[in-house]
Amino acid sequence: MADSSTIMGLHQEEEHHPELLHHFAEAGQQRDAASLGMWVFLATEVMFFGGMFCAYLVYRHWYFGDFGAASKSIDATLGATNTAVLICSSLTVVLAVWAAQTARRALLIGMLVFTMLFGLAFLGIKSKEYYDKFEEHHVPGASFNFDHVPVPGHPGEYANPRHAEIFFSLYFVMTGLHALHMIIGLGIFTGLLVMAWKGRFTPEYHTPVEIGGLYWHFVDIVWIYLFPLLYLIDRHP
Amino acid sequence: MTGHESAKSPLKMYFAVWAALLMFTFITYKVAFIELGPFNAVVALVIATLKATLVALFFMHVWHAGERLIKVVVGGVVFFLLLLLTLTMADYLTRPWS
Amino acid sequence: MLNNFPLWPEQASTLAHRVDALYIFLLVITGTMALLVCTLVIFFAARFRHRPGVRAEQIEGSDALEITWSVIPLFIFMAIFVWGAVVYFRERTPPADSTEVYVVAKQWMWKVEHAEGQREINELHVPVGRDVKLIMTSQDVIHSFYIPAFRIKQDVLPGRYTVEWFHATKPGVYHLFCAEYCGTQHSGMVGSIVVMEPAQYEAWVSGNPSGPLSVSGEKTFAELGCSTCHRPDMQGRGPNLQGVYGKSVQLEDGRTVTADENYLRECILDPGSRRVKGYQPIMPTFQGLVTDEQINELVAYIKSLGDNQSGAKTTTRAASQLSGNAQPSGNQVQ
Amino acid sequence: MSMEIAIPQPVERENYLNKEYGALSWLLTTDHKRIALLYLVSITFFFFIGGFFALLIRLELLTPAGDLVQADTYNKLFTMHGMVMVFFFLIPSIPAVLGNFLVPMMIGAKDLAFPRINLLSWYLYIIGGALMLHCMLTGGVDTGWTFYTPFSTNFTNTKIVEAGIAIFIAGFSSILTGLNFVVTIHRMRAPGMTWSRLPLFIWAHYATSIIQLLGTPVIAITIVLVAAERALHLGIFDPKLGGDPLLFQHLFWFYSHPAVYIMILPSMGVVTEIIACFSRKRIFGYSFVAFSSIAIAVFGFLVWAHHMFVAGISVYSALVFSFLSYSVALPSAIKVFNWTATLYKGSIRYDAPMLYAFGFLGLFTIGGLTGLFLAALGIDVHVTDTYFVVAHFHYIMVGGAVMGYLGGMHFWWPKISGRLYPEGWARLAALIVFIGFNLTFFPQFILGYMGMPRRYYDYSHMPEFQVLHVLSTAGSTVLGVGYLLPMVYFLWSMRYGKPASDNPWNAAGLEWKTASPPPTFNFDEEPVVTWEAYNYEELDAPPHKQEVTVG
Numbered sequence A: 001m002a003d004s005s006t007i008m009g010l011h012q013e014e015e016h017h018p019e020l021l022h023h024f025a026e027a028g029q030q031r032d033a034a035s036l037g038m039w040v041f042l043a044t045e046v047m048f049f050g051g052m053f054c055a056y057l058v059y060r061h062w063y064f065g066d067f068g069a070a071s072k073s074i075d076a077t078l079g080a081t082n083t084a085v086l087i088c089s090s091l092t093v094v095l096a097v098w099a100a101q102t103a104r105r106a107l108l109i110g111m112l113v114f115t116m117l118f119g120l121a122f123l124g125i126k127s128k129e130y131y132d133k134f135e136e137h138h139v140p141g142a143s144f145n146f147d148h149v150p151v152p153g154h155p156g157e158y159a160n161p162r163h164a165e166i167f168f169s170l171y172f173v174m175t176g177l178h179a180l181h182m183i184i185g186l187g188i189f190t191g192l193l194v195m196a197w198k199g200r201f202t203p204e205y206h207t208p209v210e211i212g213g214l215y216w217h218f219v220d221i222v223w224i225y226l227f228p229l230l231y232l233i234d235r236h237p
Numbered sequence B: 001m002t003g004h005e006s007a008k009s010p011l012k013m014y015f016a017v018w019a020a021l022l023m024f025t026f027i028t029y030k031v032a033f034i035e036l037g038p039f040n041a042v043v044a045l046v047i048a049t050l051k052a053t054l055v056a057l058f059f060m061h062v063w064h065a066g067e068r069l070i071k072v073v074v075g076g077v078v079f080f081l082l083l084l085l086t087l088t089m090a091d092y093l094t095r096p097w098s
Numbered sequence C: 001m002l003n004n005f006p007l008w009p010e011q012a013s014t015l016a017h018r019v020d021a022l023y024i025f026l027l028v029i030t031g032t033m034a035l036l037v038c039t040l041v042i043f044f045a046a047r048f049r050h051r052p053g054v055r056a057e058q059i060e061g062s063d064a065l066e067i068t069w070s071v072i073p074l075f076i077f078m079a080i081f082v083w084g085a086v087v088y089f090r091e092r093t094p095p096a097d098s099t100e101v102y103v104v105a106k107q108w109m110w111k112v113e114h115a116e117g118q119r120e121i122n123e124l125h126v127p128v129g130r131d132v133k134l135i136m137t138s139q140d141v142i143h144s145f146y147i148p149a150f151r152i153k154q155d156v157l158p159g160r161y162t163v164e165w166f167h168a169t170k171p172g173v174y175h176l177f178c179a180e181y182c183g184t185q186h187s188g189m190v191g192s193i194v195v196m197e198p199a200q201y202e203a204w205v206s207g208n209p210s211g212p213l214s215v216s217g218e219k220t221f222a223e224l225g226c227s228t229c230h231r232p233d234m235q236g237r238g239p240n241l242q243g244v245y246g247k248s249v250q251l252e253d254g255r256t257v258t259a260d261e262n263y264l265r266e267c268i269l270d271p272g273s274r275r276v277k278g279y280q281p282i283m284p285t286f287q288g289l290v291t292d293e294q295i296n297e298l299v300a301y302i303k304s305l306g307d308n309q310s311g312a313k314t315t316t317r318a319a320s321q322l323s324g325n326a327q328p329s330g331n332q333v334q
Numbered sequence D: 001m002s003m004e005i006a007i008p009q010p011v012e013r014e015n016y017l018n019k020e021y022g023a024l025s026w027l028l029t030t031d032h033k034r035i036a037l038l039y040l041v042s043i044t045f046f047f048f049i050g051g052f053f054a055l056l057i058r059l060e061l062l063t064p065a066g067d068l069v070q071a072d073t074y075n076k077l078f079t080m081h082g083m084v085m086v087f088f089f090l091i092p093s094i095p096a097v098l099g100n101f102l103v104p105m106m107i108g109a110k111d112l113a114f115p116r117i118n119l120l121s122w123y124l125y126i127i128g129g130a131l132m133l134h135c136m137l138t139g140g141v142d143t144g145w146t147f148y149t150p151f152s153t154n155f156t157n158t159k160i161v162e163a164g165i166a167i168f169i170a171g172f173s174s175i176l177t178g179l180n181f182v183v184t185i186h187r188m189r190a191p192g193m194t195w196s197r198l199p200l201f202i203w204a205h206y207a208t209s210i211i212q213l214l215g216t217p218v219i220a221i222t223i224v225l226v227a228a229e230r231a232l233h234l235g236i237f238d239p240k241l242g243g244d245p246l247l248f249q250h251l252f253w254f255y256s257h258p259a260v261y262i263m264i265l266p267s268m269g270v271v272t273e274i275i276a277c278f279s280r281k282r283i284f285g286y287s288f289v290a291f292s293s294i295a296i297a298v299f300g301f302l303v304w305a306h307h308m309f310v311a312g313i314s315v316y317s318a319l320v321f322s323f324l325s326y327s328v329a330l331p332s333a334i335k336v337f338n339w340t341a342t343l344y345k346g347s348i349r350y351d352a353p354m355l356y357a358f359g360f361l362g363l364f365t366i367g368g369l370t371g372l373f374l375a376a377l378g379i380d381v382h383v384t385d386t387y388f389v390v391a392h393f394h395y396i397m398v399g400g401a402v403m404g405y406l407g408g409m410h411f412w413w414p415k416i417s418g419r420l421y422p423e424g425w426a427r428l429a430a431l432i433v434f435i436g437f438n439l440t441f442f443p444q445f446i447l448g449y450m451g452m453p454r455r456y457y458d459y460s461h462m463p464e465f466q467v468l469h470v471l472s473t474a475g476s477t478v479l480g481v482g483y484l485l486p487m488v489y490f491l492w493s494m495r496y497g498k499p500a501s502d503n504p505w506n507a508a509g510l511e512w513k514t515a516s517p518p519p520t521f522n523f524d525e526e527p528v529v530t531w532e533a534y535n536y537e538e539l540d541a542p543p544h545k546q547e548v549t550v551g
């Protein structure tokens, strides 16, 4: 990989890589700055979702039965499928990074495309779920209806619709913001795809792929928590 | 994040992690349908945390991060998140009513 | 009142002295510290002012000093904390046999219902020398019931009860403020606390048209049909409510809770979420069917139900409260 | 593109100010120094708006009756005053102006790590600010800066959503500034600039950035939830729908308590630099001052519910939070003592920046000490939501943070503008601010303990409070004059001030080792640091006044 400066053949200077910004001393510094920047940004994202997890925790503690009932009304199989889809996309992302590191341009492009396809699949399944909720009048608001839904494990008892509505409020806000992050992720990956297509990445310079990947994995991790917390509260018969 | 050149190809590791993640997803999904009382939540959260750790350590390369700094960032933010959750719940769990 | 210019409001409750004592302690401590810092700064600034030819003497620091001025403040802080906590504990624990007054806040007025049945708006009449417990809720936004002369304040929340108490020591008329911002007329949500000598108070009370709160509660209890299920024997479909107040109740989901005012309130508004062990979830919710005042009556009624099986006794008990000082403080059954 | 008329000038070195001209060269700049000036102009604008509201508040309170403005107007006045001052003035003030200007220079970098993100964060600030202005002009908000639910979600029909979005956007600006600082401080230090050689200003900004990064997202999501609740009638904070209004308060204060340290820490950093320079000394206990900044940032996250002692939280958690509140007071105490000790055996000059630093010391101490009253549960029950609290936070935020900010502006003005400000006027202004400030806010402590609730526009039921209110209003006009003065003479000095040398104070720190004003990339040669911070003994060494060379 040492002789890779010829691969894409943009510039030949050893000293000053074209992507090196003027205020950095050397490429390593620039890459480390970008990656630290992304990590720090992800830390703020954790706190952003953290506020919602906090609200979730409080109401789940208060209204456990109603949350169980509401959770049971969403399709856990779709949720599990989506989890699997995201995990696969995480794999393709990490392969893309590897491809960029090892100068495999075709693999890189392929993996980026796969990642985006998985991302789209995720959003597709998600919209199906939203659509079902809409049909069932489980979207908070005037037409919300959750009458006579039994509480799991408490025969003969019905969930309180107001409390179920809080569950669905949180469900939509949390998954909605997660989906928004997915959409932003797709935007980022489109950009990466274009750059990869133009052959801008080299083993020396592929920081965008790396930090884009970090972002994608983070969004995956959020979902890893959302899935059990929203879909699997009190499933057993 | 650097210095992969000398290391052997990480592909095997990536696929292993991927398989583990899928397996864990399957387990959470199945276990949720078994009556375990309060342990349903515990199992679900433990597995989720395992999965998140796997993704962070291997896919996001925290394990191989050249620097301690990244680990500090990750550990730090988890700490502050837990602060938010526990100190808030400290109120809710000790309120006499609602 | 206009001309004298005191540094703190009147001390008209048993708590006022305690709060002021802590306040004075803090004033002395922090005054000393502030004085110390300021004197040192001024002294150093003057003593070591720039003089031509005299150079500053470099000092790296001193661990011993650092430890000293961390540890000493730490101990002072802990003393303040403990003292503050002790006062707060008193503020927050109403004596067991307080007279109870229900307060309903709404934009922008205070509605007060005495256990004896009097209703007032933006005024609260209480006798000197009695523990009074305020059980408060709001119909709309958050308000805060603040009596500076008593040094007490408590936010009043919609959807649940909050409680504060006082023991007035000095007859007089004191300010009542709403201290939590609640909209346009927040500053108009003021009133007065009238503290009277017991005899005067009795006179004021006896001018009361309606009966005690628990009696209206009994009526409401019957009107709403509660009595079809809750009967003073074991025959009803719902639990017997005699003496539930203050007891711990086993819930269906395994938890044990103490039946306080908030619990009773929740049972009426949201029976589903806390179901008593061994009963069917048949109790309908009364959310939207009862006003906050009616809930207060019901709660007062249920609280007045004694341990002993005779429901009829309540009326006389509550009535005996009217005639005052034989039982000096409120006689709600614990 | 140049619109300026070139004034015939002696040949000036090329610097960041005269390198390019024209509006676009400013609006599209990625130079951290120019962005700092963009911020300076914008926050000054908002400060005067906020101050204008404050004057109206004070005027209304001159008489007990609500006679100057309507109740609703008054409610909007203090709300907008609080929001503008907190989110659009004080939070960005020192970090975005002085921090932006100085952080790269002090560590020997050419710029911040992400110059374009830096510019983006100014634009976000401007968009947020414009929305806030629009919101004010079309009706305003009347919830208090605290947005308490369910009033804000269900009971007011003022512009909550707009104001929320404005603060949300400004919040992202704050996050991005913090992100830039953290990465810059980690990655861009010049060779030899080790952590233990960093100026304490940098440590303070590092700690500030931690809070911005970890706290701000929580208020962002909280605002999103409030807006969603208003727009879609969700029930997350609405007790009528089973929600809990206290949850809002928890989430709000989880950010807003640490946010008060966003406001004070940078000011502490400034004061540290000033005290070192004007007493010609190393800071006493460097590492204690440095780590106490970090400690404040971390402990600051542990205490938020001390704003909720009477709000209906459980007694036990009130105890916990009261206890923890004292843990954050400790590092502040350490700082105060170390500053004081630094003066000992110094060679102290009383230039204007130092006067502001003295003011800061006294007023911050009083403000902080009254924080101890509030953190004591028994006292807080009586004084919460009264003018005691108002006095407490103005002592810290105006007496502390703003004093520090003004001190810093004077201290670095020669570096920023290349001109000297008029020293006599500056000392006079410092004095006026100090006197006006105390006159305005000291009476409020007494008012508060007497029981005067805050957010009251009409106190005709308690006319006994008028005397103190009149004093306070009188003070605020003095204070206003004190704030107008610096603005006037700074502007004046930009044209008529004496040109400043590179290091007019003979101060330590890399920023003084480059030209005034500095060139675009800060240093002509990359500096290599071989000395400790605050090496005043070397600077003052009499015989061979050696120029510490750069590079």
Ligand code: HEA
Residues within 6 Å of the ligand: C029, C030, C033, C037, C072, C073, C074, C076, C077, D146, D260, D261, D263, D264, D306, D307, D308, D325, D326, D328, D329, D330, D332, D333, D334, D336, D364, D365, D366, D367, D368, D369, D371, D372, D374, D375, D376, D380, D383, D384, D385, D389, D392, D393, D396, D397, D401
């Ligand atoms: C920059 C802003 C800032 C800062 C730094 C602080 C610092 C502190 N604040 Fe303050 N505070 C606010 C801004 C700030 N505050 C605001 C805006 C509000 C009101 C919000 C609203 O409701 O609108 C508020 C409200 C507020 C409350 C809630 C009051 C209420 O509404 O009931 C409390 C309660 O604990 C509190 C406590 C403290 C404490 C303990 C500190 C400590 O950090 C102070 C530490 C400093 C010192 C202690 C001084 C130096 C120490 C010494 C000289 C040592 C020697 C002393 C001894 C040994 C005794 N503050």
Ligand code: HEA
Residues within 6 Å of the ligand: D047, D048, D049, D050, D051, D052, D054, D055, D057, D058, D078, D079, D081, D082, D083, D085, D086, D089, D090, D143, D144, D145, D146, D390, D394, D397, D398, D402, D440, D454, D455, D456, D457, D472, D476, D479, D480, D481, D483, D484
């Ligand atoms: C950084 C924060 C900051 C700053 C700097 C200030 C500065 C001032 N504040 Fe305020 N204040 C808050 C933050 C701040 N405040 C907050 C958070 C609240 C709580 C809000 C709430 O309850 O929700 C509050 C509330 C508050 C109140 C209580 C209102 C109430 O509860 O009813 C009062 C009353 O006196 C007050 C007064 C002042 C005064 C006199 C100043 C002075 O220092 C201002 C001095 C500045 C000037 C006087 C400007 C000078 C300009 C001119 C003279 C030119 C004229 C203007 C134009 C041409 C446009 N403030």
Ligand code: CUA
Residues within 6 Å of the ligand: C108, C142, C143, C144, C178, C179, C180, C181, C182, C183, C186, C187, C189
């Ligand atoms: Cu009611 Cu303020």
Ligand SMILES: [Cu+2]
Residues within 6 Å of the ligand: D256, D257, D260, D303, D304, D306, D307
């Ligand atoms: Cu605070």
